[in-house]
Amino acid sequence: MRMTQSTGLDLNLLVALDVLLEEQSVRGAARRLHLSEPAMSRTLGRIRKALGDPVLVRAGRQMVPTPHALAVRAEVSAVVERARALFAPGRDTDLRTVSRTFTILGHDAIVATHGAALLARAAREAPGIRLRFLSESHIDAPFLRQGTADLEIGVIDTTAPEVRRETVYEDRMLGVVRCGHPLLDGELTPERFASTAGHLIVSRRGRLRGPVDEALAGLGLSRRVVASVGTYPASLFVLRETDLIGLISPWARPLAEPLGLTVFEIPLRLPAAPVGFAWHPRHDADPAHAWLRARVRELMEQGAGPAATGCTGPMDRTQRPG
Numbered sequence: 001m002r003m004t005q006s007t008g009l010d011l012n013l014l015v016a017l018d019v020l021l022e023e024q025s026v027r028g029a030a031r032r033l034h035l036s037e038p039a040m041s042r043t044l045g046r047i048r049k050a051l052g053d054p055v056l057v058r059a060g061r062q063m064v065p066t067p068h069a070l071a072v073r074a075e076v077s078a079v080v081e082r083a084r085a086l087f088a089p090g091r092d093t094d095l096r097t098v099s100r101t102f103t104i105l106g107h108d109a110i111v112a113t114h115g116a117a118l119l120a121r122a123a124r125e126a127p128g129i130r131l132r133f134l135s136e137s138h139i140d141a142p143f144l145r146q147g148t149a150d151l152e153i154g155v156i157d158t159t160a161p162e163v164r165r166e167t168v169y170e171d172r173m174l175g176v177v178r179c180g181h182p183l184l185d186g187e188l189t190p191e192r193f194a195s196t197a198g199h200l201i202v203s204r205r206g207r208l209r210g211p212v213d214e215a216l217a218g219l220g221l222s223r224r225v226v227a228s229v230g231t232y233p234a235s236l237f238v239l240r241e242t243d244l245i246g247l248i249s250p251w252a253r254p255l256a257e258p259l260g261l262t263v264f265e266i267p268l269r270l271p272a273a274p275v276g277f278a279w280h281p282r283h284d285a286d287p288a289h290a291w292l293r294a295r296v297r298e299l300m301e302q303g304a305g306p307a308a309t310g311c312t313g314p315m316d317r318t319q320r321p322g
Helices: 012-023 026-033 037-051 067-087 108-125 190-195 211-218 232-240 250-255 287-302
Strands: 056-059 062-065 100-106 129-135 151-155 164-171 174-178 199-202 225-229 246-248 261-264 273-279
Touching: 012 026, 012 037, 012 067, 026 037, 062 067, 100 108, 100 287, 108 129, 108 232, 108 250, 108 287, 129 287, 151 287, 164 287, 174 232, 199 232, 199 246, 225 232, 232 246, 232 250, 232 261, 246 250, 273 287
Parallel strands: 100 129, 100 151, 199 225
Antiparallel strands: 056 062, 151 273, 164 273, 174 246, 174 261
């Protein structure tokens, strides 16, 4: 896409800046824009002169954006997207000809459960689209507004007014233990759930308390939390080798079965969590982003149904014991 302005300002610099900030590499940006590295380096020089800022600086073997570049990244991306939408043929856009990179922010379990299927759909329907998956951060930041991510998937709890949100379904946490765990012998009561063994928490912020503790406290009970880890996949490998009791989101249940773990209903009244995705309004009219949202919605709806997991036994451990 070539854009010029009668004043002499080459608006193609915005396109180049957008790609440079995405790739954080002159070589990568040159490859994306079908330019030689020397030509890309000259373009970066023109951008630096126009902005009065280095834009990208060397940090070891890599290049990293300056604070000013990070501050304008979202606006640059928005301007480029609006220009693409202006010159695109609208609803008749052929996704097979689109060349884009989308960054998806979400829990590691999102990639583990839906990543392969999403990549397969992209290969069939939009082969020019690349997906970059980022793990959730331990800090809260306006990743969508800043342009760091194009789509956020999971439990969406942001209240930012400039963010679009869509809830696909609501779920409640399930328990998970190794096969043959003592907790599985006999009636599963709140008392036994709290006291049979130590507990492992999944928290991106490293918290050692959560809704389960609030529910237990309401019954005059407490559990012994011995550790927390940042992701569900990591927790499952710990649970497989210990007698700890863990938690898992229903959409991550397919990760437990191959590891020989048993998933069960927690005998407590826990609040439901809205699971879905969020995006910035600048992507509303973008056909490629609309395609991404539709594919993610389909995959999440398919994964929302009940699925028994775990070892066989005298009762279905995914059903609440009476």
